[in-house]
Structures are given as C-alpha cells and as structure tokens.
Amino acid sequence: MTPIVSIWPLAAILVSLLGALPILLSARQPNLRESWTILIALAKLSIVASLLPGVLQGGSYVFTIAEVLPNVPIELRVDALGMIFALVASCLWLFTSIYSIGYMRALNEHAQTRYFASFAVAISATLGVAFAGNLLTMYLFYEMLSLSTYPLVTHEQNAEARASGRKYLTYILGTSIGFALPAMLMTYAVAGTLDFTAGGILAGKASPELLGLLLVLFLFGFAKAGLMPFHGWLPAAMVAPTPVSSFLHGVAVVKAGVFAIFRVVFHILGPETLQAANLSTIITTLASVTLIVASLIALTQDSMKRRLAYSTIGQLSYMVLGAGMLSAVGMLGGVMHLAMHAFGKITLFFCAGAIYVASKKKYISQMDGLGRQMPITFAAFFLGAMSIIGLPPLGGFISKWNLVLGAVDGGQLMLLLVLLTSSLLNAAYFLPVVYRAFFAEPPAGAVVGIKEAPLFCLVPLCLTAFGSLLLFFFHDPLLRLAQLALAP
C-alpha cells in the first residue's frame, strides 16, 4: 500500500508540545492547569487511535517536516511498529496524568507547573520516536526525550537529585553522542540513506565486521534500553517522583531505547543481513547476561522502586533478546512484550507510589501486613507482578510464550534455559512482596489508620492492572500489529 500523506502524525506530536504553553501560562490555577493536561492527553490518544484502523489494514501515513540532508529528511511515518509504541505511550500517559494529580497534590510537591510542562514535552518526544520515518528523525526525538526528562529526574533539586541527574545525562547523552551518532553517520556513508526499510538498508553493502561494529555501537548507543554495562542510570533515576518513574522509566524512556534497537535491527541492519553475518549471538548474549544479572540484583534490593528498576532492566532485555533471536516467533514475542510489560510495570510503579502516598513507606521490609490496610493496591500489584512473571491469565504470558517458542524454534536451548530461570527469578523477587503484605504479621507498634491512597491514584492503577488482564484475552489487534511490523 502506498503511504498516505497526512498531517495527523505531526499533530499527534505537536498537541502536547504546544500544550506545554497553556500549562505554563496557567501556573497559578492548578485546576485549570491539570485540566489542560488531561485535555491534551485525551486529544493525543484520540489522534493516535484515529490512525489505528488504517495501519491495521496495512497502510501507513507519512509527513515530511523539513528537507535537511540529502536523502535524509526530517520525516514522520506511522507504521505498525510505531503504532504499537505510540498507542501504549499515549494510552498510559492519560492514566499517568490522572495519577500524577493525585500523587503530586497528596505529597504537596513543589514546582508542579514545571513538572507537568516537562512531562508534556517528554511525551511529544516519545511519540516522535515512535513515528520517526528514518534514523535521523528518531535520533532527534530520542535526544529531545533525554533532555526534556532531565528536569523531571532532578525534580527534587537536592544533592541526590543533582548527582542522579548528572549520572542520567552522562549515560544517556554520552552513549548517544559517543556511539549512536557515529554509527548513524557510518551507516549513512555506506548506505546513502537512513530510511526505515523492511529488511534493512545495508544488505550487500557492508562487510560482516562493519555490521558487527555498527550493531554493537547501536546496542550500547541507545542506552535507554538499559543493556549492561550501560544500565546504571535507571536505578539512579528512581530519585524522581513516582509518576515519572512509572511512566518514563517503566514505559516511555526505556521503551524508546528498546524501540530504537528494534528499528535498527528490523529496519536498518535487517534480520536476514544480521543472520547471514552470524551476529545473532552478540545480541542474545548481551541480553541474556543483562537479564540474569539484573534479576539477581533485583532480589537483593529492599527499596521498592530500586527493585522495580532492576526488574525493568531485566524485562527490557527480554525484548532485546526476542529481537536478537532473528526468528519470526522470537521477534514477535519481543515486540509484544513491549506492550505487555508496559502495562504490567506501570501498575507496579503506580502501586509503589500509592503505598508511599498512603504510608510514606519505601522499603519492602516495612510493608509487612500492609496488604490488609491497602487490599486494592496490593491486589493490583499482584496482577502486575503476575503479568511480568508471565503467568496466565495476564498479558505477559502471551509475549513470554512467544519468546519461549522462538527459543525452541531456533533450537537454542541455552536461551530457553535463560528464559525459564529468569521467570523463576521474577517470581522470586515479586511474590514475597505480595506474601508479606497479606500474610506476614505487621510489626509491633505499626501505624494504624493507613488507608488506601486517594482515588486519583487508586483508579489509574486499577485500570492498568485491568488492562494487563484484558491484553491476555484480547491480544489480537496487538498480535496483528506485531505481525504487520515484522512482515518483510
């Protein structure tokens, strides 16, 4: 199908970028300001959703913003892969916006205007990454995402936030300028284009050595995907307010990294080209190591958010691992896990935030018996955890099942072992939290009178948990999108 020229992809990005202005201008009227945020989030979701039917039928939408370099315009293209990411991001941003209101007001946080405005810019950048039509455009929005999230990570403006912000930028900006930019230029010098093309643009143009170099540079260059040893920024970034951690460091930022790796593997280097050069093992090895090590570290973390952060690092590697299998089923599992994990992990982060709002507790060891006082929150936590572990009837099962099939399909028993071990580790670091909350005795002298968090916090986390459940039963549209995304 020939792409349709449409301004709507640009509108989807601009609506929140321009929306930052009314948010800034209504700094003195918090209710009006938050109405803007919700309004923008709804507008954005509807624009993205309006593009869905066309994409499901195999079509795509393009829009050229500017001709900047020969053969490399700044161009938006909505295809199936981008659609998955955009839908997940814009849907979860709506929930996060509602949740933010509850969280920020309950804790009486400072600089809320800056917070909501930066958030709006960050989501614009996220959609830009999703809708980018070539590597340059994606790089542009990727950097915009890094920079717009800096004020969010350092929101607290204390010494710890400062150190974390520094670490955040060093890792993210350092790798993207140091690795991804040179790799992109080398690709351009060889291929003469940077358009995302099914099957890649380097077939027959690059030697296996160059391909390997490019692959490694890209894998580490997009450090938002958290591949070890460039994962250190993610636990550090947990200093941010919880809605930021949940949306950005559970969904938008980290997935932008994984999404970038998907784009590079599927549409720049090309699965067949990589297969022919025997480069699958580089990806799967890096991902497997990260997966196991991150899960092991997660076991040792007592801080709830840090445990979730290390869990995220591990789960991101599932997606990269899927892409690295280079087999149809494996890649399918990787792509689907992007959406499944998003719903599961955001639920978990929302729960962590709700617990903090209601009880000021950050550490798992303090949460004994808390489930009796906050049953809804912990029930949602349980659902989210089940999805991440990959148990039916939750969405995570579908994607992990495909990953396992991919490993079996490729006869890669080592990978199968890695996947199963990791799922056990996932269970080992999540289920004790739920168990202690419901069944352990509260410590003597525990604070009585802890209630569930405010409704603004509680409703979104129930909805996302419910979303995880729905994704198990109604995963057909997602499956269809993923298949379209991988169609040659």
Added chain:
Amino acid sequence: MTASSLHLFVLVVPLLSALAVNLLGRNSRQWIAPLVLGSLTFSVFASLIVLVRVINQGTLRYTVGNWQPPFGIELVVDPLSALMMVLIAVVALLASFSSLKSVEQELPGREHLFFTLYLILIAGLFGLVLTGDAFNLYVLLEITSITSYGLIAMGRGRAALSSFNYIIMGSIGACFYLLGVGYIYILTGTLNMADIARILPTLNAPVATATAISFSLVGLWIKMAFFPLHTWLPNAYGHAPTGATTMMAPLMTKVTVYLMVRVILSMYTPEQVFTHAWITSSVVWAAALAIICGSAMALAQKDLRRMLTYVIVAEVGYMVGGVFLANANGLTGSILHIVNDALMTLCLFLVVAAIIYRQGSVSLVSLQGIFHRMPVTMAAFTLGAFAMIGVPPTCGFFSKWYLILGGVEAGRWEFVIALVISSLVNAVLFFRIIELAYFGSLADGEHHEHAASERHEAPWWMLKPLVLTAILLIVVGLSTGPLVDNVIRLMIPVGF
C-alpha cells in the same frame, strides 16, 4: 542608488553612519541608537535583496570607480559572499541592540567613540567578503584589525595589555599574508583574484606557488586564532568591553575562515592547495588538536566568558579541519559551520552580555541559581548550549553532521574522534553551567526556590534579540537543506 550597486551600499551606509555617529553623537547621545540600528537594518534588508538576486541571476561583478581590472578594484558578489553579507548584517544588528545597553553602562560618555569604531569594523567586514582583490583584502583586514584593537583597548583592567598582545600577533599575521600576496604579485603581475586564478596554473612554478600559499594561509590562521596560533584570542575577547565582544566573537574568526575558503577557492585552486598529502594531513591533525585542546582549556575556566573564548578556539579547529579534509562534504560542513557557529556564538555571548548587565559577573560561582532570576535568558542559553553540543534540530547538529561525514569519507578518523569528543566535552561544559544555574547553592540543603532571589530578567533591548537568535538556531537548522542546495553547493568546485 542604482539597483546593480546595492551591495556597495550595504557597506557604505554603515561607514557613513560611523562618521555621523561620531559627529552627532559627541554632543547628543540620542542620535547614536537610531543611526547604528538604522544603518544596520538597512544593511540587513539590502543584503537579503542582494542574496536573492545573486541566487537568481548568478555572480555580480562591480568595478569601483569604473576602473577595469586588473588595475581597478573589483567587488565580486557570488552566492557565498552574499550569504556572508546577510550573516554579518544580521549578527551585527542583533548584537548592537545588546551592545547599546552594555556600552551605556560600561563606557558612559564614550559611546560615540565606541560606535564609530564598531560601525567601521562592520563596514570593513562587509568589504572583506565583497572584495575580489588580494591586496584590497589585506587593506580591509588591517582596517578591521585596527578598529578591533581600539575596541578591545576600551575595556577595563588588562584590556590594554591584551589589545597590545593582539596587535603584535595580528600584525605578524598581516605581514605573513602580505608576503604571500607579494609572491603572487611577483609571479603573476596582478592582484585581482580571478586573474591570479587564471594565470597561476599556467606558470610552472610549484615551489614559489607553494611558498605564496603557505605564507598567506599562515597569516590568515594567526588572524583566526587557529591552534597553536590562538593565544591572543582568549585574553582579547575576555577583556574587551562586553558590547565589543558580543559582536566580535561571532564575526571576526568566522569571517577570517571565510577568507581562507575564499582564497583557496577563488585565488588558488583546491588542487594547488591540497597537492601535498602530508601538509593537508598535518593541518587536519592540527585541527583535531585545536578541537581537543580548545575543549580541554574551556573545561579549566572558571568564568563563562573565558570558557566561551576557548570554545571558539575549538570551533575554529572544526572549520579549518573541514576545509582540509579536501572533500565536498567537509567543505560544505565548514561553510555551513561558519553560519551556524556565528549564530551559536552570538546567542551565547548575548546571554553573557545580559548577565553581565544585570549582575556584573559571569564567573561560574555567580551563576548559581540564575535560572530562577533570569529564566528567559537561561532558556535561550540552554538552546545555544544544545546547538554547541550538536543536538538536532538546532543548527549545530547539521554542520557537525557534514564535518563528521567528510571525515568518515576521507578516512580521517582522528578528526572524527576529535569532533565526537568535543561534542561530549561540550555537553559536560554546558551542563555543568545548566546544573549550577538550575540547582543553585545546595549548601543549605534547601530547595533553591525558597531562597531569597527575585526574578530579575534582562532588559527588553537585550532579551528580544536574544530570543530571536535562539529561535534562529532552530529555524536555520531546519532550513539546512535549502541553504546547502541553493547557496553552498554552488560554491563547491565541480569534481571536488
């Protein structure tokens, strides 16, 4: 004013208003601002018209006083010189808003003297990009240098010493250039660039030609502060009156780089300049060193203005290196970077001027928490910083793209690595300041907002051009495609 000589008036109007500023401004200050801004606004519009005309009709040639070359002085307006005219006019106009405020504060009673020199300097820069005559170029180079010595010496403290230092280095540079032109005159008997370009290849005098080329290029390198001939620049720009630096830092080095490109393309041929691989190779190495050392020295500074002067030294390395990659992408990158770097530097120095106007100092310590006091200024600073780091879609990214691409194509990995490292160092440099400005002092462990510091934004005269410049950084970045296709590509020799 006939339509065909419009480009001449771009130069003449500021020159005449320099006289008027001196005569009228001596007694009544209120004349100065309208004269300066009026003449430069005229130059902006006139040069834009000239640019459009040149793009549509091709190169314009104009003989001053109708003396035909090779005896008369010829002015040549091709797409590149027209582009430079627009650049100079726009930068000078934007800078002079800020300079008027700075000078009013720093040099009360001497404004008319300052702006006389200021306008002559700008007229000289216009002349430099217009001239088609090698000796005339020397004369104009001296006019701009002498006026800038004067401007720098008007500063306080060690300004006079820095200016003297600059005079010595600048004169040596001028001598080198003049010697080169002397050789050329002996060889060819002409001083007209087009004539030289025609005659020189027909002479079989490789050694003499090489000597001439070396002398003239080294002379220009001293003038543009190319590492290791850069030592005069940080002091000169660091001690000059703020109003002078705001205009000189973006324009002087960039115009000199333009002169290098012009001399290589229009007076010599690229083949003559790039004959010896070991020479081009060592120049690229020197450029890589310039980039690394400039960046490293910038890291060591404790004052924003001095830091930026070292960044300029690194940026000169970008442009010289790009030219000596000796391929089309490198040259495109260098020319594009002349434009982009002028705008980025302008943006950052306008910020410096605004902060100095409000609080008298831009030492890093004094920048703590300044985001809260001057949010708009610092937002523009952040954009300028992004452009320096090379974050798309700001313009700095695109010239860096061409430069790195040229380096990859030429296989000059030392240059590529230097560029990437410099981007990383720039990120450190600027985020260090953004962090200071954003967090403020953490000694009391309080949120900065609770500390007592009132919002005290720069005056509108400084703020508006600053915001406009910051927006220009993105606009120019997004119009890189048309800029390269319609102007810069036309200047790249066929088969280069």
